[in-house]
Amino acid sequence: MVSNIKISRISVYQVTLPLEHPYRLSGGRLYFDKLDSTIVAIDTDEGIRGWGEGCPWGSTYLPAFAKGVRAGIEELAPQLLGLDPRRTDSIYRTMDIALPGHPYIKSALDMACWDILGKATGLPLCELFGGRLNQPIIIQNSVPTGTPEEMIESIARGQQKGYTIHTCKIGADVAKDIERIKAVSSYLSANESATFDVNRAWLVDEAMRVMNAVTDNIIYFEQPCETYEECLQVRRVTSHPIILDECIQRYGDIVRANADRACEAIGLKIGRVGGLTKAKRIRDFCVETGIRMNIEETGGSIIADTGAVHLAQATPETHLRATWLCHDMLTIDTATGGARNQGGKTYAPETPGLGVEPKLDVLGEAIAVYE
Ligand code: MG
Numbered sequence: 001m002v003s004n005i006k007i008s009r010i011s012v013y014q015v016t017l018p019l020e021h022p023y024r025l026s027g028g029r030l031y032f033d034k035l036d037s038t039i040v041a042i043d044t045d046e047g048i049r050g051w052g053e054g055c056p057w058g059s060t061y062l063p064a065f066a067k068g069v070r071a072g073i074e075e076l077a078p079q080l081l082g083l084d085p086r087r088t089d090s091i092y093r094t095m096d097i098a099l100p101g102h103p104y105i106k107s108a109l110d111m112a113c114w115d116i117l118g119k120a121t122g123l124p125l126c127e128l129f130g131g132r133l134n135q136p137i138i139i140q141n142s143v144p145t146g147t148p149e150e151m152i153e154s155i156a157r158g159q160q161k162g163y164t165i166h167t168c169k170i171g172a173d174v175a176k177d178i179e180r181i182k183a184v185s186s187y188l189s190a191n192e193s194a195t196f197d198v199n200r201a202w203l204v205d206e207a208m209r210v211m212n213a214v215t216d217n218i219i220y221f222e223q224p225c226e227t228y229e230e231c232l233q234v235r236r237v238t239s240h241p242i243i244l245d246e247c248i249q250r251y252g253d254i255v256r257a258n259a260d261r262a263c264e265a266i267g268l269k270i271g272r273v274g275g276l277t278k279a280k281r282i283r284d285f286c287v288e289t290g291i292r293m294n295i296e297e298t299g300g301s302i303i304a305d306t307g308a309v310h311l312a313q314a315t316p317e318t319h320l321r322a323t324w325l326c327h328d329m330l331t332i333d334t335a336t337g338g339a340r341n342q343g344g345k346t347y348a349p350e351t352p353g354l355g356v357e358p359k360l361d362v363l364g365e366a367i368a369v370y371e
Contacts, residue, residue: 050119055069077368185214314348
């Protein structure tokens with residue numbers, strides 16, 4: 001009989017994360033110079049503390065916003081006090097009953113429970129997600145929309161960090177996008193590759209015009225249009241592989257995408273799908289059905305990034321494209337340890353749980369405590 005451990009306190013911290021370089025995406029219509037992140041600490045009566053982070057990419061990228069995370073935690077935290085945080089599925093059911101939907105606000109709480117499970121069992125999270133695979137995790141460079149020259153400058157900065165996969169944000173007018181794709185493609189060397197991420201900006205006809213104009217190379221195009229149905233229409237008329245990102249929000253979305261043959265790969269963003277518990281289920285489905293994944297966070301600091309890298313570290317290399325380290329784009333660091341860039345590659349930490357130790361002076365005072 002396993003004796004219970006109980007959640008005794010949930011503390012919430014708000015941290016502003018400045019971006020080193022301002023960032024535009026979706027044809028320039030979405031602009032960001034900082035992110036608003038929520039970091040939670042869950043304490044137990046056994047003295048184990050778990051950490052989690054939830055950080056939407058601003059308020060305009062997804063139907064998610066930072067104040068929503070904190071309002072959601074205010075709803076959910078009282079429901080979790082007294083429960084055993086190691087029972088991650090049970091905790092998740094409690095959250096789904098207390099507050100249906102709103103997946104992104106549950107991610108930080110879910111992550112902190114996984115951190116506690118890892119610390120209680122002495123295992124890094126990747127071991128709990130199926131077992132560590134002995135592979136480096138490729139990091140992709142995130143390149144904001146700009147002129148071809150600005151985008152190449154941003155790629156060059158990434159190359160200096162060792163990055164070989166560059167996710168280039170496009171989605172302005174057709175002629176400019178074709179120009180950007182051609183300039184970037186001819187700049188990259190043979191061991192590098194690019195994804196062109198439209199972040200929903202094109203209508204179907206624009207997608208067809210751009211994608212049919214660049215058929216010399218087979219290129220990954222990500223989330224070309226706003227809706228799933230538009231992306232599916234594009235998928236049916238192009239030979240380029242399609243990555244679905246923003247429109248994969250629930251398990252049912254990937255089941256439908258697989259049935260429709262709507263994509264070859266997805267962006268599996270932990271926060272967007274509701275945290276590590278839900279992301280793991282989608283990961284397992286993709287492994288079974290042959291869908292490649294970028295496993296990464298929506299945004300955030302080293303705490304959030306490291307959770308995603310643990311899931312990637314336990315995902316077969318054959319099904320994994322890359323991860324992305326948002327914290328590498330920030331001017332502050334919220335924790336020691338974690339999954340860092342090592343020449344374009346990263347690895348999940350080997351210490352129990354997430355393997356991060358938050359810096360309390362960076363976090364400041366808790367803005368809310370539930371006990
Ligand atoms: Mg994307």
